[in-house]
Amino acid sequence: MFALLNFLALLSSALSAPILGLSPGSENAAATGTPTALALSDLQSSFKRPAQFARVAFCSSVSISNWTCGEPCTALGNVTFLQSGGDQGLIPLYYIAHDPTDNSIVVAHEGTVTSNILSILNDVKLGLVDLNVTRFPSTAGKGIQVHSGFQQTFERTADGLLAGVMKGLSDTGAKKVAVTGHSLGAAVATMTAAFLKQSVDPSIDVSLAVFGLPRGGNQAWADFLDSTVGVKYMTNQQDPVPIVPPRSLGFQHPSGEIHSLDQSQNNFTSCPGQDNEHCSTGNSLLQSNTTNHDGPYLGITFGRKSCPDGQ
Numbered sequence: 001m002f003a004l005l006n007f008l009a010l011l012s013s014a015l016s017a018p019i020l021g022l023s024p025g026s027e028n029a030a031a032t033g034t035p036t037a038l039a040l041s042d043l044q045s046s047f048k049r050p051a052q053f054a055r056v057a058f059c060s061s062v063s064i065s066n067w068t069c070g071e072p073c074t075a076l077g078n079v080t081f082l083q084s085g086g087d088q089g090l091i092p093l094y095y096i097a098h099d100p101t102d103n104s105i106v107v108a109h110e111g112t113v114t115s116n117i118l119s120i121l122n123d124v125k126l127g128l129v130d131l132n133v134t135r136f137p138s139t140a141g142k143g144i145q146v147h148s149g150f151q152q153t154f155e156r157t158a159d160g161l162l163a164g165v166m167k168g169l170s171d172t173g174a175k176k177v178a179v180t181g182h183s184l185g186a187a188v189a190t191m192t193a194a195f196l197k198q199s200v201d202p203s204i205d206v207s208l209a210v211f212g213l214p215r216g217g218n219q220a221w222a223d224f225l226d227s228t229v230g231v232k233y234m235t236n237q238q239d240p241v242p243i244v245p246p247r248s249l250g251f252q253h254p255s256g257e258i259h260s261l262d263q264s265q266n267n268f269t270s271c272p273g274q275d276n277e278h279c280s281t282g283n284s285l286l287q288s289n290t291t292n293h294d295g296p297y298l299g300i301t302f303g304r305k306s307c308p309d310g311q
């Protein structure tokens with residue numbers, strides 16, 4: 001409760017000017033197209049296993065490395081762990097695994113526990129910076145800017161992660177790479193997917209399915225993702241995270257939002273365009289529900305509770 005109140009207080013103090021529309025006219029355009037209704041069966045194939053892999057990323061490095069992380073691991077069946085990377089912290093920044101069910105290499109980024117969600121807001125203060133064009137040469141001159149905190153996190157692991165994916169592809173003969181993550185991990189996953197897309201052989205299918213995605217960059221970044229990676233992301237009900245940082249600060253979501261309307265897990269909409277006003281973008285921070293951030297997403301709730309060491 002204390003964390004939640006702090007969260008809301010920070011939200012309103014850090015963001016009240018943009019939320020309340022004190023800088024009208026500076027916002028990017030919101031899409032207005034009518035969303036299409038979807039049921040659970042329409043989403044299983046694109047989001048179910050990504051959600052399960054993203055949930056594993058909350059567990060300790062040791063339990064992931066021998067695939068003994070309890071229900072999150074057993075739900076996925078016989079998956080082969082390949083590599084993890086990050087700090088000396090208990091939770092890896094990412095892990096790489098081989099999924100034999102579709103012969104793919106999976107990259108899952110660290111999940112953010114709810115009490116750490118404040119780090120997202122701290123990062124908001126860092127704002128937009130130029131995308132590293134040394135790493136993304138094809139973007140030179142396009143005016144792409146991304147969230148500086150997300151780019152810093154991405155840069156810390158990008159080289160080791162690419163080496164691990166290349167080795168995984170060559171060792172297993174996989175023809176697909178599936179990238180996933182939740183929250184902060186979702187934002188970093190979009191950068192990872194764009195980087196892998198330009199780095200692996202063009203015959204390799206690189207897909208991205210993420211959950212509770214905050215805005216990660218400007219309009220040019222959203223357009224770049226739309227034309228290269230093709231983001232698929234699920235947002236849940238009144239979760240505040242997908243509506244920060246605000247569009248009034250120059251941030252814009254890519255296309256590809258699937259919005260969950262209620263707890264039933266059978267009532268979703270596919271939202272055309274970028275930042276569709278009928279989906280998360282139409283939510284207000286003043287009526288947000290932080291519980292919605294962790295899920296459920298196709299029945300999966302994120303957090304450490306289901307890991308062997310709990311909490």
Ligand SMILES: *[C@@H]1O[C@H](CO)[C@@H](O)[C@H](O)[C@H]1NC(C)=O
Nearest residue numbers: 061062063064065066067068
């Ligand atoms: C998993 O690895 C950890 C650390 O190496 C070890 O303590 C644990 O016994 C292992 N579990 C299994 C089932 O191998």
Ligand SMILES: *[C@@H]1O[C@H](CO)[C@@H](O)[C@H](O)[C@H]1NC(C)=O
Nearest residue numbers: 077078079080098099100101
């Ligand atoms: C699990 O997968 C590995 C590699 O794909 C395979 O060698 C092993 O036989 C499988 N184990 C089971 C129990 O299916």
Ligand SMILES: *[C@@H]1O[C@H](CO)[C@@H](O)[C@H](O)[C@H]1NC(C)=O
Nearest residue numbers: 132133134135136151152155
């Ligand atoms: C930009 O990317 C290059 C690799 O392409 C890397 O060596 C460099 O450290 C990155 N710069 C920053 C500021 O992260």
Ligand SMILES: *[C@@H]1O[C@H](CO)[C@@H](O)[C@H](O)[C@H]1NC(C)=O
Nearest residue numbers: 261262263264265266267268
């Ligand atoms: C789905 O959500 C809409 C809007 O909240 C609601 O009107 C409808 O009854 C819901 N349908 C189901 C099957 O839950």
Ligand SMILES: *[C@@H]1O[C@H](CO)[C@@H](O)[C@H](O)[C@H]1NC(C)=O
Nearest residue numbers: 237262263288289290291292
């Ligand atoms: C937030 O959402 C959860 C899950 O739907 C619900 O149980 C809870 O009552 C909601 N809280 C508020 C304040 O609406």
